[in-house]
Amino acid sequence: xxxxxxxxxxxxxxxxxxxxxxxxxxxxxxxxxxxxxxxxxxxxxxxxxxxxxxxxxxxxxxxxxxxxxxxxxxxxxxxxxxxxxxxxxxxxxxxxxxxxxxxxxxxxxxxxxxxxxxxxxxxxxxxxxxxxxxxxxxxxxxxxxxxxxxxxxxxxxxxxxxxxxxxxxxxxxxxxxxxxxxxxxxxxxxxxxxxxxxxxxxxxxxxxxxxxxxxxxxxxxxxxxxxxxxxxxxxxxxxxxxxxxxxxxxxxxxxxxxxxxxxxxxxxxxxxxxxxxx
Ligand code: LER
Ligand code: MN
Numbered sequence: 696x697x698x699x700x701x702x703x704x705x706x707x708x709x710x711x712x713x714x715x716x717x718x719x720x721x722x723x724x725x726x727x728x729x730x731x732x733x734x735x736x737x738x739x740x741x742x743x744x745x746x747x748x749x750x751x752x753x754x755x756x757x758x759x760x761x762x763x764x765x766x767x768x769x770x771x772x773x774x775x776x777x778x779x780x781x782x783x784x785x786x787x788x789x790x791x792x793x794x795x796x797x798x799x800x801x802x803x804x805x806x807x808x809x810x811x812x813x814x815x816x817x818x819x820x821x822x823x824x825x826x827x828x829x830x831x832x833x834x835x836x837x838x839x840x841x842x843x844x845x846x847x848x849x850x851x852x853x854x855x856x857x858x859x860x861x862x863x864x865x866x867x868x869x870x871x872x873x874x875x876x877x878x879x880x881x882x883x884x885x886x887x888x889x890x891x892x893x894x895x896x897x898x899x900x901x902x903x904x905x906x907x908x909x910x911x912x913x914x915x916x917x918x919x920x921x922x923x924x925x926x927x928x929x930x931x932x933x934x935x936x937x938x939x940x941x942x943x944x945x946x947x948x949x950x951x952x953x954x955x956x957x958x959x960x961x962x963x964x965x966x967x968x969x970x971x972x973x
Pocket of ligand 1: 712764765766809850854881907942
């Protein structure tokens with residue numbers, strides 16, 4: 696497994712779920728120095744980054760871009776896939792497709808977390824699902840032409856009321872029937888929603904395309920009461936060899952959080968510990 700760190704450009708809202716919210720040259724230099732294999736970039740719009748410059752920085756620091764996350768399209772852009780207004784849904788799809796086109800240049804995946812949208816008040820789950828599946832199929836079809844994978848991330852009930860647990864995510868994946876859409880478990884959300892984290896991971900099996908890790912309090916792994924060794928052992932036993940990306944609160948400060956996460960993950964992933972901190 697490889698290790699990733701969630702970051703965003705300096706213009707992102709302080710509410711973005713990232714460790715570094717900084718100029719890319721600063722965040723990438725720090726992530727590489729700490730020994731991460733890659734960074735996950737939280738973007739609101741593809742135009743926020745210059746792809747040439749991003750490519751040069753990734754190459755300079757020997758980092759990968761395993762995923763682009765879309766939570767900011769929802770929280771800052773205020774557009775999502777289940778919105779009752781078709782013009783808002785179209786804007787959400789356009790943002791997602793723009794990020795897919797950017798991701799294609801770097802072999803990155805694109806996550807669909809809160810951007811799927813909620814079940815709106817007075818509406819049914821079926822109505823939300825119909826709109827989400829329409830948007831998902833459109834974006835996945837476009838992503839397939841570029842060889843990009845989308846990632847459906849179940850998110851806990853205190854952030855959204857639609858697709859909270861891994862079993863719910865698997866149900867929606869099955870209904871969507873898009874081969875290039877995988878599941879993205881986030882153990883922070885699973886700790887709230889899933890009866891058993893290992894059992895849900897085993898049930899998801901080969902559908903898992905990417906993983907977010909944090910401890911129970913969303914601090915760095917090792918700082919809460921989640922059984923993360925068991926989580927990583929379960930993923931390993933499933934044959935998962937993708938990214939475990941730290942999406943954690945920048946507490947007590949971003950550098951300390953980023954360092955604590957990589958130390959903990961590296962100690963538990965010895966076989967992949969061939970990228971020492973430098
Ligand atoms: C939000 O809590 C989260 O986990 C993100 O990755 C999805 O928007
Ligand atoms: Mn997450």
